[in-house]
Amino acid sequence: MTLLIKNARLLDMIGDEPNVKDRDILIRDNKIAEIKENINETEEIGKIIDAKKMIVMPGLVNTHTHLAMSVFRGYKDDRSLMDWLNNAIFPVEDKFEKQDFYWNSYLSCLEMIRSGTTTCNDMYFGMEEIVPAIEESGIRAIVSWCITDDSVRDKPEQTKKYAKLFNNKESRIRVYTSAHAPYTCKPETVKLVVDLAKDLNTGIHLHLSETVDETNIIKTKYSKTSTEYFKDFNVFDVPVVLAHGIYLSDSDIEILKNVKGGISHNPISNCKLASGICDVTKLRKNGIKVGLGTDGTGSTTTLDLFEEMKLTAYLQKIKYMNSEIIKAWDILKMATIEGAEVLGLQDEIGTLEVGKKADIIIVDTGDLIPENDVATNLVYAVNGNNVVTTIIDGKVIMENRKLLNSSFEKVKEEVIKNAKRVL
Amino acid sequence: MTLLIKNARLLDMIGDEPNVKDRDILIRDNKIAEIKENINETEEIGKIIDAKKMIVMPGLVNTHTHLAMSVFRGYKDDRSLMDWLNNAIFPVEDKFEKQDFYWNSYLSCLEMIRSGTTTCNDMYFGMEEIVPAIEESGIRAIVSWCITDDSVRDKPEQTKKYAKLFNNKESRIRVYTSAHAPYTCKPETVKLVVDLAKDLNTGIHLHLSETVDETNIIKTKYSKTSTEYFKDFNVFDVPVVLAHGIYLSDSDIEILKNVKGGISHNPISNCKLASGICDVTKLRKNGIKVGLGTDGTGSTTTLDLFEEMKLTAYLQKIKYMNSEIIKAWDILKMATIEGAEVLGLQDEIGTLEVGKKADIIIVDTGDLIPENDVATNLVYAVNGNNVVTTIIDGKVIMENRKLLNSSFEKVKEEVIKNAKRVL
Numbered sequence: 127m128t129l130l131i132k133n134a135r136l137l138d139m140i141g142d143e144p145n146v147k148d149r150d151i152l153i154r155d156n157k158i159a160e161i162k163e164n165i166n167e168t169e170e171i172g173k174i175i176d177a178k179k180m181i182v183m184p185g186l187v188n189t190h191t192h193l194a195m196s197v198f199r200g201y202k203d204d205r206s207l208m209d210w211l212n213n214a215i216f217p218v219e220d221k222f223e224k225q226d227f228y229w230n231s232y233l234s235c236l237e238m239i240r241s242g243t244t245t246c247n248d249m250y251f252g253m254e255e256i257v258p259a260i261e262e263s264g265i266r267a268i269v270s271w272c273i274t275d276d277s278v279r280d281k282p283e284q285t286k287k288y289a290k291l292f293n294n295k296e297s298r299i300r301v302y303t304s305a306h307a308p309y310t311c312k313p314e315t316v317k318l319v320v321d322l323a324k325d326l327n328t329g330i331h332l333h334l335s336e337t338v339d340e341t342n343i344i345k346t347k348y349s350k351t352s353t354e355y356f357k358d359f360n361v362f363d364v365p366v367v368l369a370h371g372i373y374l375s376d377s378d379i380e381i382l383k384n385v386k387g388g389i390s391h392n393p394i395s396n397c398k399l400a401s402g403i404c405d406v407t408k409l410r411k412n413g414i415k416v417g418l419g420t421d422g423t424g425s426t427t428t429l430d431l432f433e434e435m436k437l438t439a440y441l442q443k444i445k446y447m448n449s450e451i452i453k454a455w456d457i458l459k460m461a462t463i464e465g466a467e468v469l470g471l472q473d474e475i476g477t478l479e480v481g482k483k484a485d486i487i488i489v490d491t492g493d494l495i496p497e498n499d500v501a502t503n504l505v506y507a508v509n510g511n512n513v514v515t516t517i518i519d520g521k522v523i524m525e526n527r528k529l530l531n532s533s534f535e536k537v538k539e540e541v542i543k544n545a546k547r548v549l
Numbered sequence: 550m551t552l553l554i555k556n557a558r559l560l561d562m563i564g565d566e567p568n569v570k571d572r573d574i575l576i577r578d579n580k581i582a583e584i585k586e587n588i589n590e591t592e593e594i595g596k597i598i599d600a601k602k603m604i605v606m607p608g609l610v611n612t613h614t615h616l617a618m619s620v621f622r623g624y625k626d627d628r629s630l631m632d633w634l635n636n637a638i639f640p641v642e643d644k645f646e647k648q649d650f651y652w653n654s655y656l657s658c659l660e661m662i663r664s665g666t667t668t669c670n671d672m673y674f675g676m677e678e679i680v681p682a683i684e685e686s687g688i689r690a691i692v693s694w695c696i697t698d699d700s701v702r703d704k705p706e707q708t709k710k711y712a713k714l715f716n717n718k719e720s721r722i723r724v725y726t727s728a729h730a731p732y733t734c735k736p737e738t739v740k741l742v743v744d745l746a747k748d749l750n751t752g753i754h755l756h757l758s759e760t761v762d763e764t765n766i767i768k769t770k771y772s773k774t775s776t777e778y779f780k781d782f783n784v785f786d787v788p789v790v791l792a793h794g795i796y797l798s799d800s801d802i803e804i805l806k807n808v809k810g811g812i813s814h815n816p817i818s819n820c821k822l823a824s825g826i827c828d829v830t831k832l833r834k835n836g837i838k839v840g841l842g843t844d845g846t847g848s849t850t851t852l853d854l855f856e857e858m859k860l861t862a863y864l865q866k867i868k869y870m871n872s873e874i875i876k877a878w879d880i881l882k883m884a885t886i887e888g889a890e891v892l893g894l895q896d897e898i899g900t901l902e903v904g905k906k907a908d909i910i911i912v913d914t915g916d917l918i919p920e921n922d923v924a925t926n927l928v929y930a931v932n933g934n935n936v937v938t939t940i941i942d943g944k945v946i947m948e949n950r951k952l953l954n955s956s957f958e959k960v961k962e963e964v965i966k967n968a969k970r971v972l
Contacts, residue, residue, distance in 0.1 A: 199917060200925035204876040237916075397863035398929070400872040427917075427929035436856070437863060440820035444864075449823040453627040493660075494622060494850075495961050496968035502623035506821070506850035511934035538918050545919035 129153040129520065130171045131486070134182035136161065137500065138478040139462045143455055144501045151182065153484040156296075156520035161480055175515060175522065177488050181500065183458075184478050185244025185266075185485040185518060186431045187465030189390035190331075190369040190419030192250045193231035193259070194222070197545050198424030207337065207399045215424060219251075221548040227252030228259050229540040234429055235263030236534050240527075241430040241510020244485040244518045247367055247390070247419070247469055249304045249331045251277070253288060260299055263532055264523040266485060268367075268469055270304035270331045275315050282322050289326040295474075298519045301326070302367070307333035308352040309343045316359040329365030329387060329470060332356065335378070336370035337401050353378035365470045369419060371409065372402040379412050388415030388468040391460070393437040394428075395421035403441050406460075407451055417465030430510035435461050439505060454501035488515035552576040552943065553594045554909070557605035559584065560923065561901040562885045566878055567924045574605065576907040579719075579943035584903055598938060598945065600911050604923065606881075607901050608667025608689075608908040608941065609854045610888030612813035613754075613792040613842030615673045616654035616682070617645070620968050621847030630760065630822045638847060642674075644971040650675030651682050652963040657852055658686030659957050663950075664853040664933020667908040667941045670790055670813070670842070670892055672727045672754045674700070676711060683722055687946040687954055689908060691790075691892055693727035693754045698738050705745050712749040718897075721942045724749070725790070730756035731775040732766045739782040752788030752810060752893060755779070758801070759793040760824050776801035788893045792842060794832065795825040802835050811838030811891040814883070816860040817851075818844035826864050829883075830874055840888030853933035858884050862928060877924035911938035 129152075136149040138161075152160035152171075167174060195215075202214035227250075238246055245266040250256060253271050260267045269288070271281040289301040303326065305311040305319040323330045335341065335352045344352045353374060356362065365386040374382065382389075391404050406416050418434045420426050426433075435457045442452040466476030474483045490512050494503040516524040523530060552575075559572040561584075575583035575594075590597060618638075625637035650673075661669055668689040673679060676694050683690045692711070694704040712724040726749065728734045728742040746753050758764065758775045767775045776797060779785065788809040797805070805812075814827050829839050841857045843849050849856075858880045865875040889899025897906045913935050917926040939947040946953060 197919060198921075199919065199930070200922035203922050203925040203929075204873060206872050210872075233918075394863065394929075397867045398872060400866045400870045400874075402870070403867060427925055430930075433859070437860070440817065440860060441867075443823045444820045444826060447823045447825070449629050449633075449821060450627060451823075493957070493961070495656075495965050496620060496622065496972065498621075498968075498972065499623035499626050502626040502850055506623070506626075506817075507853075509932045509934065511932065534916070538916070542918050549919065549921065 127155060127520065128171045129522065130165060130167065130174045131182060132174060132176050133179055134177040135179055136478060137181055137183040139184050139458065140477050140479070144499070146181070146500055151478070151486070153517070153520050156483055158478060158480050158482050158484050161478065173522070175525065180514065181489040181491055181504070182478070183487060183489065184462045184476055185487050185516065186242050186461045187417055187469065187476065188238060188243045188246040188420055188429070188431055189367055189417035189465050189468050190392055190421055191234065191246045191248045191429070192422035193234040193246070193248045193256055194227045194250050194252060195422030195424045196230045196233040196237070197226065197541060197548065198422065200427055201424060201549065207401070218548050222252070224255050225540070226544050226548060227255035229537060229544055231256045231259035232263055232537045233541045234423060235260055235265045236529060236532055236537055237429045239263060239265055239516050239523050239529070240513065241432065242487045242489065242513035242516065243429070243431050244487065244516060245466070245469065245471065245475060247331060253284060257288065257299060264518050264521060266298050266475070266518055268300045268302050268331070270302040272304050272306050273315060273319055274306045274310040275312050278315065278318065282318065285322060286326065289328060293326065293328060302329045302331045304331040307340065308355050309340055313359055316356065316361065320360050320364065323364040329367065330361060331367045332361070332369065334368040334371055335373040338373065341373045351375055351378050353381050357381050367468055370396065370401065370404065372396060372404045379409065379414065382414050383412055387470060388417060390419040390468060391416050391438060392419045392421040393434055393441055395425040397437065398425055403445050405445070406438060407442050407446060415464050415467045416460055417468035418461050431461055432509045435505045454499065454505040457505045458501055484517055484520040486517040487513050490514050550578060550943065551594045552945065553588060553590065553597045554605060555597060555599050556602055557600040558602055559901060560604055560606040562607050562881065563900050563902070569604070569923055574901070574909070576940070576943050579906055581901060581903050581905050581907050584901065596945065598948065603937065604912040604914055604927070606910060606912065607885045607899055608910045608939065609665050609884045610840060610892065610899060611661060611666045611669040611843055611852070611854055612790055612840035612888050612891050613815055613844055614657065614669045614671045614852070615845035616657040616669070616671045616679055617650045617673050617675060618845030618847045619653045619656045619660070620649065620964060620971065621845065623850055624847060624972065630824070641971050645675070647678050648963070649967050649971060650678035652960060652967055654679045654682035655686055655960045656964045657846060658683055658688045659952060659955055659960055660852045662686060662688055662939050662946050662952070663936065664855065665910045665912065665936035665939060666852070666854050667910065667939060668889070668892065668894065668898060670754060676707060680711065680722060685955065687941050687944055689721050689898070689941055691723045691725050691754070693725040695727050695729050696738060696742055697729045697733040698735050701738065701741065705741065708745060709749060712751060716749065716751060725752045725754045727754040730759070730763065731778050732763050736782055739779065739784065743783050743787065746787040752790065753784060754790045755784070755792065757791040757794055758796040761796065764796045774798055774801050776804050780804050790891055793819065793824065793827065795819060795827045802832065802837070805837050806835055810893060811840060813842040813891060814839050814861060815842045815844040816857055816864055818848040820860065821848055826868050828868070829861060830865050830869060838887050838890045839883055840891035841884050854884055855932045858928045877922065877928040880928045881924055907940055907943040909940040910936050913937050
């Protein structure tokens with residue numbers, strides 16, 4: 127199948143500053159085959175999309191999600207983390223049945239596709255239902271079973287089964303392992319997950335240094351930081367995605383300098399739950415890759431990664447009381463190629479280059495005039511509603527705001543129906 | 550002219566928590582005439598709008614704008630305030646001609662209308678051009694000539710002229726006076742503006758305590774805080790809108806407790822320019838009214854007040870490291886009735902009640918399911934693009950995303966043309 131995008135204002139996300147070029151883009155199967163000024167409309171071409179001089183850029187990369195939590199949107203909101211978890215989230219999660227995992231995850235995938243995210247990195251339970259939802263939605267994803275001391279059960283075996291099915295270069299879905307967090311995984315659990323990751327030649331998705339409470343618990347229990355705790359069980363021998371990374375000491379940063387993967391920064395969740403502000407600036411200065419994530423819908427209300435971009439910038443500028451500390455272009459990089467690096471997918475996605483997978487969004491910035499700075503418009507003024515077309519793995523998933531392969535109304539209907547049972 | 554809104558999910562913004570009711574709303578001339586469960590479609594009714602079970606709520610109130618600055622969107626962005634002002638803003642403002650004030654302001658008005666703002670409070674130069682732009686756009690506004698030591702000239706006379714034209718209860722436009730800021734207005738200038746306000750029986754729009762620099766300058770010059778400086782020249786004898794209010798001491802707060810009007814909180818501008826975080830929580834606990842504002846497009850990139858709502862919540866939660874410190878409902882109040890109180894318009898707008906002016910927006914939250922909390926959806930997940938219909942002063946200004954009386958394309962074209970001359 128061959129797809130041609132005409133009249134693109136290409137923002138390929140390569141280089142040190144925004145450089146928008148008028149280009150056509152030829153996609154063959156799931157890859158970008160050609161980018162040049164004028165590509166002829168030969169007979170080979172199956173479909174032509176006219177970008178109408180809109181911005182054409184890499185799809186966004188959401189490095190930390192809990193897809194099946196969409197049902198918690200605004201549920202018992204604006205309260206403290208522990209109250210929220212114990213009295214709102216956990217009792218409901220216990221009621222989840224197969225259809226909840228499936229439809230809730232499907233909804234999250236469609237929300238992301240509709241707001242320009244083409245790749246996500248998920249951690250949750252119920253992979254048997256979540257993976258089919260991801261497959262049908264068309265999104266690219268890394269998935270992992272969330273392992274804690276209390277819920278190891280058959281997850282290592284399931285992880286192995288799914289890793290064998292999906293972990294190859296042409297697959298849109300990949301499988302990571304997951305140890306939930308330092309405070310929910312004792313040393314044996316962490317070791318088990320590390321061994322599993324090594325065995326499967328894959329990575330680990332973890333929560334790390336999210337709250338002061340976590341820092342205190344781990345310090346009391348092990349006389350270590352969370353990072354030291356993970357290091358001592360060789361977590362960093364394999365690629366990692368470390369969600370949050372708010373409370374990291376200088377020596378933690380020394381340890382993390384050499385990891386494969388990086389940090390997932392989730393500013394909305396971190397603010398809404400009053401967890402703290404991740405020092406993105408310091409991490410990146412130390413060469414640690416930082417991608418952006420939304421966390422679950424329960425803590426963010428929306429999965430629109432453009433909103434995370436805005437807040438990432440605002441928080442760093444105000445934390446440092448320096449408006450120059452981070453620029454719109456840095457933020458766009460974090461949401462695309464740097465996120466891809468955090469997920470170890472930088473050779474496949476994150477920029478628009480010949481040979482890469484065709485994960486592409488078309489964004490209408492036409493009302494944001496005069497266009498003095500395309501990066502600042504995209505970060506500070508655009509939101510997910512401005513994304514008109516989403517292409518993932520060479521397939522047009524949304525065109526002119528219309529999902530081509532999924533019924534958003536049907537998915538919403540099922541989630542609402544199931545919500546009535548569990549909430 | 551009579552207008553009927555059918556099938557509203559009414560969020561009237563009255564009470565201590567969200568209470569959505571199925572209602573019809575009858576508008577006669579510019580006022581809300583009736584709100585009840587089923588209003589008959591009599592012959593009297595000129596137009597019927599079917600709200601299709603969408604949220605119908607008061608239009609948003611933007612308490613601090615510089616309308617004519619839309620041309621600065623993203624212009625030399627991500628730099629420090631003084632560099633930005635001296636090397637980006639001021640040299641361009643010097644080139645402004647009549648058509649710049651007019652078209653730039655018109656663009657800002659339309660952006661606000663399209664994102665659900667029905668009232669703004671503007672401070673700038675060029676009232677002869679800005680007022681006609683406001684009039685034609687259909688937005689409700691308070692306007693003021695920005696007076697500084699260097700630019701008094703004929704502004705008091707002009708302010709008088711416009712105040713006489715517009716300052717009556719039925720007018721959609723009102724005129725305030727304005728002293729720009731403590732550091733640009735010497736005592737004589739402040740006194741002049743206060744006398745003018747008293748003379749015209751109107752209020753003053755000022756910048757107050759925006760930066761550490763300002764605090765230091767005023768302390769050095771007068772051995773006072775900015776608030777004390779203004780108090781000593783009787784600024785607080787008249788209604789005030791105080792933009793920013795970031796660096797306020799406890800004794801400043803004591804002074805401000807009794808003002809008529811209140812603070813305009815502009816979190817995006819304050820973050821982007823690294824000015825600081827206004828302690829909204831403390832101000833409100835002390836009974837000071839706090840509305841939301843966008844400041845000019847140059848410092849925010851967008852005039853979407855929903856974005857200011859989000860950031861207001863995030864900043865307070867993270868400042869206090871307490872997720873319960875401010876709730877979505879508080880934020881919605883600040884964006885509506887509390888903003889109206891800051892502008893002294895609480896008897897006319899800010900809630901949906903019989904007898905009030907009909908400033909109403911219809912918001913499509915249909916994709917934000919399940920709807921566990923309507924306030925949290927509106928604050929944390931909705932943005933201006935979700936506003937489908939905007940009614941101001943009883944007139945339908947935008948219906949189903951289409952502006953009825955203005956050509957957005959024409960306005961954009963003119964701004965782009967003028968931008969080429971001045972930038």
